[in-house]
Amino acid sequence: xTGVTQSPTHLIKTRGQQVTLRCSSQSGHNTVSxxxxxxxxxxxxxxxxxxxxxxxxxxxxxRFSGLQFPNYSSELNVxxxxxxxxxxxxxxxxxxSSEQETQYFGPGTRLxxx
Amino acid sequence: AQxxxxxxxxxxxxxxxxxxxxxxxxxxxQSYGLFWYKQPxxxxxxxxxxxxxxxxQNATEGRYSLNFQKARKSANLVISASQxxxxxxxxxxxxxxxxxxxxxxxxxxxxxxxxx
Numbered sequence: 001x002t003g004v005t006q007s008p009t010h011l012i013k014t015r016g017q018q019v020t021l022r023c024s025s026q027s028g029h030n031t032v033s034x035x036x037x038x039x040x041x042x043x044x045x046x047x048x049x050x051x052x053x054x055x056x057x058x059x060x061x062x063r064f065s066g067l068q069f070p071n072y073s074s075e076l077n078v079x080x081x082x083x084x085x086x087x088x089x090x091x092x093x094x095x096x097s098s099e100q101e102t103q104y105f106g107p108g109t110r111l112x113x114x
Numbered sequence: 115a116q117x118x119x120x121x122x123x124x125x126x127x128x129x130x131x132x133x134x135x136x137x138x139x140x141x142x143x144q145s146y147g148l149f150w151y152k153q154p155x156x157x158x159x160x161x162x163x164x165x166x167x168x169x170x171q172n173a174t175e176g177r178y179s180l181n182f183q184k185a186r187k188s189a190n191l192v193i194s195a196s197q198x199x200x201x202x203x204x205x206x207x208x209x210x211x212x213x214x215x216x217x218x219x220x221x222x223x224x225x226x227x228x229x230x
Contacts, residue, residue, distance in 0.1 A: 103149075
């Protein structure tokens with residue numbers, strides 16, 4: 001187990017709704033990254049937070065937003081949900097001070113948009 | 115452009131046999147890191163092994179080893195003595211080491227099924 005936790009584990013929403021996903025990072029890690037994994041695909045980078053600031057963003061529209069809190073936990077918010085937002089959302093924590101900066105993933109949140 | 119390419123179809127491997135999973139990557143950076151992750155059906159991505167672009171030795175972690183061929187831009191994962199619990203999707207990922215970047219670019223994965 002990595003010590004990275006995510007909630008909820010599963011979620012069903014309807015098109016147009018808003019959703020908030022949560023992630024607690026591993027102890028000692030101050031960086032959280034979010035990824036979207038569509039069925040049958042590899043994860044796609046959404047954005048990363050380092051010390052409460054966004055530190056890089058992938059090719060996702062502004063309706064995908066995030067926060068990082070002083071304890072380094074993080075939220076991913078998605079507004080105006082679309083059917084294509086149905087996916088597994090993974091968060092990963094890491095520490096820039098480690099040599100490899102390996103990202104350790106949580107169990108993911110499965111989002112279904114109807 | 116796709117940075118990580120994993121093109122093998124699903125693989126069946128006999129228990130206790132070795133299996134090699136192919137990964138090629140594309141970057142113009144000199145400094146980068148390569149990772150392999152395992153994803154069982156539960157969904158969690160489990161870190162397996164890391165290879166830095168400047169590492170001269172191939173990385174090894176228990177039954178996992180990485181066959182790193184820098185000139186060919188390949189980073190194949192070798193799993194020795196396969197076990198039933200190795201059945202999963204395996205993803206190759208790369209992190210390009212430019213300032214402020216820690217994003218991973220993933221391939222589409224390789225499906226491995228270990229049969230008794």
